[in-house]
Amino acid sequence: MNGWTRKNGHLRAEFAPQEAAVIRGLVGQIKDMLAARADEAPVDELTELTGIRTGPATPPEDRVLGRLLPDFYRSDPETGESDEEETGAAGAMRSLHEPELLELKTGVAATVLETCPPEGGTVKLTEEQADSWMSAINDVRLALGTALDIDEDMPDELPEDDLRREHLNVYQWLTWVQDNLVEAMSS
Template sequence: MNRWKRSGDVVLCDLDRQEAAVVRGLVSQIQDMLLARSEEAPRDELSELTGIRTGPSTAPDDPILGRLLPDFHRLDPDSPDPAEVDSSAALRSLHEPALLDAKTGVASVVLETCPPQGGEIRLSLEQADAWLSALNDVRLALGTALDVQEDMPDELPPEDPRSPHLGVYHWLTWVQDTLIEAVTA
């Protein structure tokens, strides 16, 4: 892959077949996880009548989903106040559906604009913003799965099963960084 470049209101780059497969595969996995989470939303007559959707009131059990869908109100882990727990649950229930829509929407933009066989990608600035959000979600998910920490070395020993995945994580970081540079140029 070459660096992202900006030409007027268009941002472009070329991905080879493998790079496109990695981006599409990881974005699809995240989108599938998010769509499955949205299926967990309670269904009730009031939301069908009003059109106001509600989501689950509890945080996801999966640590990756928990990272992608954090609590809207942080609780004191040592002594959570029951009123704050209720408030956090209500905020999640009200706002998670919109967050899921936004995250699955940006994933769709990536899947629509990234050619399955690789090749040139031409993005409007709005599509580039969607790519940035989707890449961020993929990096958050991969970073959570790999337990990436600030003090983690850039490379792991070859025998570490996380080693190839960390390479993908670093490549995605570079893709995101060069896209930011192109958008802000």
């Protein structure tokens, strides 16, 4: 990929077959994880009557999925104090809002999968599709960063014997793809 360009109101980039495979594979994995989480939603008879969907009240046990679907209230890691005003509010907020969040995240992933040709080639996006790409790539980066334990202290290159080395290269490439897309959208 040489970078995103803007032409005639569309954003374009050329992806090699292996680049398209990486993006489609990782975005597809995230979409599958999110769909599996959506399947965990409790059956609620009121949903059929009111149209209001509910999701699980507890956060995901998987730390990668937990990073993609964080709590609605923050806890101080040192003191354990929370900005949650009432006991159980976090679970209620999650139950009410997680279905919509899952729908949004799987929707942006679907847009990437629809617009990124499996064999590589030209990707041509509208502004709305480009927004979906940025969100989906961000989700992949969050998941990959969590799985690799990436933090601000991690060096740009890992030792050759570090099993995370190749995955870190993918993470860094996705960061460049996302940054380049932001620049193209801003121009």
